[in-house]
Amino acid sequence: MSSLRVQLLSWMAFTLVGAICVNLYISFQTASATSDLITDRTLTASARVIAEDVMVDESGNVRVEIPPSALEMFDTGHRDRVYYQVMTAWGNLLTGFPDLPRSVAPDVGEDTLFRGEPVRVLTLFHPVVGLRDESDISVTVAVTQNGNTSLRNRLWLSDFTKQLVLVLLAGLVATLGLQRGLAPILRLRDLVRARGSTSLEPMEPEIVQTELRPLVHALNDHMERVQNQMAAQRRFVSNAAHQLRTPLALISTQASVAARETDPDKRDEALQALRNSTKQVTRLASQLLTLSRAEPGSRRPRKDRIDLVATGRLVLENHAEYALRRAIDLGLEADDAPIWIEGDGTMLREMVVNLLDNALRYTPDQGMVTMRIQRDGTYALLQIEDNGPGIPEPERAQVFERFYRVIGTTAEGSGLGLAIVRDVVDGAGGRVTLEDALGGGLLVTVRLPAA
Ligand SMILES: Nc1ncnc2c1ncn2[C@@H]1O[C@H](COP(=O)(O)OP(=O)(O)O)[C@@H](O)[C@H]1O
Numbered sequence: 001m002s003s004l005r006v007q008l009l010s011w012m013a014f015t016l017v018g019a020i021c022v023n024l025y026i027s028f029q030t031a032s033a034t035s036d037l038i039t040d041r042t043l044t045a046s047a048r049v050i051a052e053d054v055m056v057d058e059s060g061n062v063r064v065e066i067p068p069s070a071l072e073m074f075d076t077g078h079r080d081r082v083y084y085q086v087m088t089a090w091g092n093l094l095t096g097f098p099d100l101p102r103s104v105a106p107d108v109g110e111d112t113l114f115r116g117e118p119v120r121v122l123t124l125f126h127p128v129v130g131l132r133d134e135s136d137i138s139v140t141v142a143v144t145q146n147g148n149t150s151l152r153n154r155l156w157l158s159d160f161t162k163q164l165v166l167v168l169l170a171g172l173v174a175t176l177g178l179q180r181g182l183a184p185i186l187r188l189r190d191l192v193r194a195r196g197s198t199s200l201e202p203m204e205p206e207i208v209q210t211e212l213r214p215l216v217h218a219l220n221d222h223m224e225r226v227q228n229q230m231a232a233q234r235r236f237v238s239n240a241a242h243q244l245r246t247p248l249a250l251i252s253t254q255a256s257v258a259a260r261e262t263d264p265d266k267r268d269e270a271l272q273a274l275r276n277s278t279k280q281v282t283r284l285a286s287q288l289l290t291l292s293r294a295e296p297g298s299r300r301p302r303k304d305r306i307d308l309v310a311t312g313r314l315v316l317e318n319h320a321e322y323a324l325r326r327a328i329d330l331g332l333e334a335d336d337a338p339i340w341i342e343g344d345g346t347m348l349r350e351m352v353v354n355l356l357d358n359a360l361r362y363t364p365d366q367g368m369v370t371m372r373i374q375r376d377g378t379y380a381l382l383q384i385e386d387n388g389p390g391i392p393e394p395e396r397a398q399v400f401e402r403f404y405r406v407i408g409t410t411a412e413g414s415g416l417g418l419a420i421v422r423d424v425v426d427g428a429g430g431r432v433t434l435e436d437a438l439g440g441g442l443l444v445t446v447r448l449p450a451a
């Protein structure tokens with residue numbers, strides 16, 4: 001059940017129906033008790049009138065006459081039949097119906113059946129002067145239930161109607177209150193719905209009740225984050241466009257130059273330059289693609305199990321020719337045993353490529369680059385050390401930003417490599433730090449949870 005209104009209303013309806021049922025029961029019981037009490041009073045009065053008319057004459061005979069008033073008091077217009085029975089203490093029937101059942105307790109009315117019909121019966125004991133042994137006589141009076149039932153129903157209905165009206169009134173008021181209470185939420189919903197697809201302006205928390213304001217605050221915070229994120233994306237796109245535009249303009253110029261050139265040697269030279277520029281743009285484009293893939297939430301997270309030693313060795317082998325050409329001493333110090341890590345295999349490989357590429361690119365010819373891979377407790381440790389210029393301490397945080405390059409860097413590049421490294425390492429739950437290497441260059445340390 002997802003609608004708050006339906007939920008609250010159904011709870012209320014449930015409660016009200018419960019209240020009405022309890023009401024029904026209680027008012028029925030009360031009405032029954034009252035009408036029984038009234039009937040019992042009449043039965044007692046009738047029995048007493050009969051008993052008081054029982055006399056013993058001089059010869060010792062008991063004379064019983066039923067006074068009409070004893071029966072008339074039941075004449076309430078409901079055509080009730082009245083039965084009576086007068087008996088001596090030793091069980092002689094003086095008058096009335098011999099088979100009339102008697103109430104178990106004296107003076108207390110009781111519901112029973114007589115001749116297949118429900119009746120209320122009451123037995124009264126009464127002393128009669130002059131009777132043998134001065135004993136009591138018992139007078140039992142029974143009456144059919146028409147009057148009793150009708151009285152009970154009248155009492156019950158009027159009571160129940162009153163309470164029902166009250167309960168329904170309470171329900172109505174509660175429903176109105178609920179509608180009023182929900183109105184601000186509905187207004188908030190309408191406000192959110194009415195927003196344009198690009199509107200991220202914060203909303204006024206005062207339009208809803210205090211309990212709901214944290215929700216509006218949370219929404220506003222969320223929209224602010226989205227807004228910042230969108231601004232970052234816009235900056236990124238415009239930076240990327242800028243980065244692409246420069247080499248593309250260069251390519252265009254180089255193409256024109258090559259087209260105009262008639263000297264085959266010079267033409268080859270121009271075409272070579274053109275090819276280099278194209279490579280540069282291609283590399284930039286692929287770095288952009290890698291970065292967008294490394295971004296948190298851009299790909300389904302993968303849990304590949306890869307061997308960091310094997311990965312490092314492979315990357316190293318792929319760069320060996322370049323290192324050889326520049327007479328850089330490229331070395332690997334790694335355990336023989338595999339070191340397993342978990343994560344996106346392609347991205348982790350890309351991370352290693354970017355770090356080794358930087359070390360080789362920024363280290364002068366005849367320099368030295370060492371890749372170290374080892375286990376450190378529950379971590380896999382990857383270190384790449386060079387003896388190039390290093391990165392000055394104040395710039396170490398910034399180099400991880402997209403497109404950031406240390407001023408004066410002449411080697412070609414886009415400033416995306418370390419941004420990719422950081423995204424990948426973060427995504428794998430690791431950490432990357434930059435330090436001074438012993439030989440004066442840069443020491444990059446990547447710490448990843450070992451699988
Ligand atoms: N091993 C290194 N030695 C010296 N400087 C480095 C090294 N690695 C990175 N840098 C500096 O950090 C900057 C950012 O690196 P990176 O994000 O990989 O971008 P790019 O290599 O495309 O310039 C580089 O421009 C360079 O100035």
Ligand SMILES: [Mg+2]
Nearest residue numbers: 358413417418
């Ligand atoms: Mg780089």
